[in-house]
Amino acid sequence: MPIYEYRCENCKRRVSLLVQGFKEPLSLKCPQCGSEKLTRLFSRFRIGKGETYARKGIYEDILSDNQLVRGLESSDPRALAEWNRRMSHGAGEDISPEYEDMLGKLEAGEPVDKVMREAQSAMGDLTGGDD
Template identity: 35%
Template sequence: MPIYEFRCTDCGRKTTVLTLRVSEQVEPKCERCGSAKLTRLMSRFALVRSEDDRMDDLADPSSLGDLDENDPKTMARWMRKMGKELGEDAGDDFDEMVDEMEAGGGEDSDEGGDGGAAGGEDDF
């Protein structure tokens, strides 16, 4: 069963379509905006790995060498890698947050934030 990937030309979101046969004609639509203006992407081959192997790779300290927790762009790349390794879709909210971080924004750039879980000096 082939899985085809498409990129929406309207919103830029990647969409995957599962077909039952290679010969099956598909008319994909964007999962985010519903547009039919999609471009087919060249997909990578899937490599089946055990969950233990994926967790070992994530826990490897050498993979954290270039991670700068003060740089939103490197944090966004790391978060995307974590999401791919875990093999689960974190949802549109997560994707939008990571896109914003890669663009140089993020929670720290919002003036009206809640100060995080620990709060701030204004709490007293």
């Protein structure tokens, strides 16, 4: 389960919250003041001891690109697509046609939540379920 960071608009604290699943929960509360006015933040990440040197280089390359990091922090869909391409390329992974289509939509500036809903819907169609 992912842990996301948020900024409370009421008390201005940065809080880390465990989110069940990968969908944005309908309601989150600041553990400090109880406010529901939270803004999700882009979290920088650390490299674990088990990571390879090559993967560490990918992370360092991304984090040294200030324009990309600012785009990720502001939820720019084009930055998210660029981040995904760099991670896939750096890991030597092939990008499936479906994933390529999703990245193309992000690069065109379509909202992330819309692209993700479409991708989740397509996955439900492929597996015979809704989720």
